[in-house]
Amino acid sequence: MKSKPAPLKSQPDASGRYGRYGGRYVPETLIPALDEVTALYLKTRTDKAFQKRLRELLSTFVGRPTPLTFATSLSKKFGRHIWLKREDLCHTGAHKINNAIGQGLLALKIGKKRIIAETGAGQHGVATATACALLGLQCRIYMGVEDMRRQAPNVFRMRLLGAEVIGVESGTKTLKDAVNEALRDWVTNVQTTHYIIGSALGPHPYPLMVRDFQSIIGKEAKAQIKKAEGRLPDALVACVGGGSNSIGLFHPFIKDRGVRLIGVEAGGKGDALGEHAARFDGGTFGVFQGMASYVLQSADGQVLGTHSVSAGLDYASVGPEHAWLREVGRAEYLRCSDAEALKGVHLLAETEGIIPALESAHAIGALEGICASTKKNAVLIVNVSGRGDKDVAEVARVEGVAL
């Protein structure tokens, strides 16, 4: 079923496809809303006033540009030049706010005052609740009850920000079930509601829109590394759940073929289906929640439960642009286990004074192996997509420490 991918430059095509991935596999009721979002979104890409307002908010509210920090001890340890893109320093503690502000502004343009969103780790929920508070929008967040348990501080933060948090009891009670509930809400309230999807997945135009809003990460990193090292990096490293922080970092480098793009998936606690969330190492081609991509599914097309110590990576599918980048050989994907990710938390905390989110810790946990595949003194940028405050209690629980 190989199809010839469109040239790198024009991703995605007019029907929202990245090669054979992407598309709009949604109930008929949603088609007009997706048409509307697509048309308005494409306009805002060249709308100077919109872009100006977005830049202002990213600068004065989110705190961009985020620094590119030289990781002195890690660089010494691995014999490479390791730079950290500090999305953990964004307002609300992760890169998710870049997209939430962008889509919040878009909702105002569309004229929809009610916002819904799904959240896994809670970072996208907090970012959306924050954007809604800032922009005067009504906000409802869907979150699996298993994730609410793992990320209790974020639930409280969302509520402090005035959002309504709805616990989802169906299915596996994690991110995929929160997406189902949000889609059901959207089908019901589509005339008044904009759905802010938090990752680079779902039906077109979401993978495109989220990637564009997150590309600020890679644009800044590119300028920063050129200034710091006088050249492009040898490799970029980022964790991949749905794939928003990674595609945001990767995208501005896609045409720079000398830069390796390395995504790290959640290896969980084992290789068996159900024990991990490594879609590229156990998943197969399928259609799930509005898009064609790799899916962790049974032989008869039922979506399987996933496992990761990190709620934000615990998802059965992956953004379509990643699937395409992998298929054409432009990006590579590997996995990092729960145990390695936990080591990554300690490593970055102890050597660099940064406690990363469990999601980002997967990129750190995989770093030793990645460094081994690069030349001495190679230049690497690792995306620290979020900070670990939200995970402190969960890490303590997993490690058996009573707080």
Add this chain to the structure above:
Amino acid sequence: MPATAPAVQNRIDARFAALKAAKKKAFVAYLTAGDPNLAVTEDLIPALDQAGVDIIELGVPYSDPMADGPAIQLACDRALASGTTLVKVLASLSRIRTRSQVPVLLFTYLSPILAYGVAKFAADAVAAGADGVLLLDLPPEEDPALLTTLRDAGLATVCLAAPTTPTGRKAMLAKASRGFLYYVCRLGVTGERAELPEDLALQVSRLKKASPTTPVCIGFGISTPEQAAAAAAHGDGVVVGSHLVKILEKHGHEPDVVQRLAKRAGELAAAVHAV
């Protein structure tokens, strides 16, 4: 087969032709295959046929039915828990065909079909005695080749239209539809509602204009004989799903579940046929 032989008429088309001749509307009943298990499904379908149901929408359970409400999601969970797969549903359907010739429309999401293999599915579904397929997450423009494969095998491809569907798109959906065009009469997921939408008559009359030849059936949220009759007055048929599924939720494991469901379906069918 001689070149002059007429194509075998799909059971759905044949049923609508017969209903039209009798000046009657169609009553379509949904149930999830394998809820509570496939043995019960195999008894239910002939019983619903006997009770006056014109077309069965047979749900192939899927783990993430995003267009369905809680009643059908729970039915999918029960069916999957009882070990139901598409392979087993088709095997059940072949056995059902020795007992009933009621038209059967497979109602599901794309994922189980893709995993099965589209061409193999089309051939096996026809061989098992299925008459059509409705894929809730496949707008026709997403994969025209897939729909062509299904149609070429002899399956009716039922498309959906919604209250949000713009005029131009209605005509496209009607053109892509075979068997009937399913009008999702309200925003939202499947499930029972107290009232029919106020603008139902207007919406359906517009849709029928866009679909002059393909019958229009109305569904989503219809649960009582009164609602079914009122909706049937506007369209060519009415679909009831969640209401029947809830009977299975409550009484699925009781010995009289087949009679119970057939009785209720019979009341709904009678109300629709009296219009």
